[in-house]
Amino acid sequence: MKTPEIQSHIPALILAPMEGVTDFPMRAFLTERGGFSFCVSEFLRVSQDLLPRRTYLEHIPELIHQGKTASGTPVQVQLLGGDPEKMAHCALNAVRAGATAVDLNFGCPAPTVNRHDGGASLLKTPTRIYSIVKAVRSMLPSTIPVSAKLRLGWEDMNDIFVNAEQAALGGASWLTIHARTRMQGYTPPAHWKYIGEVKKQLNLPIIANGEIWTFEDFLRCQEVTQCTHFMIGRGALAHPLLPQQIAQSLGLLHSSPTHALSWSHSAEEWLPLFKRFSEIATHYAPHSRYALKRMKQWLGFIRMKTPLPWMDQLRKSENLHDFFELLGAINQDHSTR
Numbered sequence: 001m002k003t004p005e006i007q008s009h010i011p012a013l014i015l016a017p018m019e020g021v022t023d024f025p026m027r028a029f030l031t032e033r034g035g036f037s038f039c040v041s042e043f044l045r046v047s048q049d050l051l052p053r054r055t056y057l058e059h060i061p062e063l064i065h066q067g068k069t070a071s072g073t074p075v076q077v078q079l080l081g082g083d084p085e086k087m088a089h090c091a092l093n094a095v096r097a098g099a100t101a102v103d104l105n106f107g108c109p110a111p112t113v114n115r116h117d118g119g120a121s122l123l124k125t126p127t128r129i130y131s132i133v134k135a136v137r138s139m140l141p142s143t144i145p146v147s148a149k150l151r152l153g154w155e156d157m158n159d160i161f162v163n164a165e166q167a168a169l170g171g172a173s174w175l176t177i178h179a180r181t182r183m184q185g186y187t188p189p190a191h192w193k194y195i196g197e198v199k200k201q202l203n204l205p206i207i208a209n210g211e212i213w214t215f216e217d218f219l220r221c222q223e224v225t226q227c228t229h230f231m232i233g234r235g236a237l238a239h240p241l242l243p244q245q246i247a248q249s250l251g252l253l254h255s256s257p258t259h260a261l262s263w264s265h266s267a268e269e270w271l272p273l274f275k276r277f278s279e280i281a282t283h284y285a286p287h288s289r290y291a292l293k294r295m296k297q298w299l300g301f302i303r304m305k306t307p308l309p310w311m312d313q314l315r316k317s318e319n320l321h322d323f324f325e326l327l328g329a330i331n332q333d334h335s336t337r
Helices: 024-032 053-059 061-065 084-096 111-115 119-124 126-139 159-169 192-201 215-225 234-238 242-249 267-284 288-305 309-314 320-335
Strands: 012-015 038-040 075-080 102-106 146-151 175-178 206-209 229-232
Touching: 012 024, 012 242, 024 038, 024 061, 024 267, 024 288, 053 061, 053 084, 061 075, 075 084, 084 102, 084 126, 102 119, 102 126, 111 119, 119 126, 119 146, 126 146, 126 159, 146 159, 159 175, 159 192, 175 192, 192 206, 192 215, 206 215, 215 229, 215 242, 229 234, 229 242, 234 242, 234 288, 267 288, 267 320, 288 309, 288 320, 309 320
Parallel strands: 012 038, 012 229, 038 075, 075 102, 102 146, 146 175, 175 206, 206 229
Antiparallel strands: none
């Protein structure tokens, strides 16, 4: 895949945009391991002033390299805001900076964002979703896909039907639907059945998103939604084999089935992954505190589904040296048992 693109008949797996999580180094690390068709950047917020070219390049350095990570995985630029004209001009600036596809965020549940006319707050007014998508679509060349990411609604899940329809009427190339309302935040469960119903309603590619932590979750989501396109975020961090498992199931990777392999969450298994991320993070963000902060955050996602005592020990580390010294000691201790 040369650009971020979704086609109805071709399966895809997308790395979710997670503010403060899936930034440039993390995108580089996760896509290096394979499985993703493309990834979506953390949102760039459009407020009073139009975003200059340097903002896109600062937050999405992949644009300097034809919009791809070091491993060649395309990156889609995501914008967030409530003013159609400003969103349209910022989308054009993004394309001029190198973006090959633009995604519009109508799903962020953060209170600060919602109080300032962005993200999920737009779900309350379907006609505004239409206006924003239409303005951006009209501003950009037809060769540049414009997609939209939605939640089921602010608090009523049935709102997804009118909101998805308005995004489609505005000219969205595809929709990503996070199967929860804004009021649910990230509280389980995800209500995948609504995604399947929207898919039946619209003649448009639909990406299923939300609460896919394991390969079994993916299979259930696939069955309920009948989708061929999926987006994962926290699950890709909590279970390192998950992207490859899903990609192989979708026919995107052709090798031995990793879903048949076991992953015990041992220190021995995690050690090389943390070391590799540290190498990438230190290369792109030389300040060692950055890598340590990201890995502690990463441990938090792992602990959500697999709480292990040694992970709590690691989160108390004060620096990278202590982190890896402790992880090595834990690994050695477990290997001698």
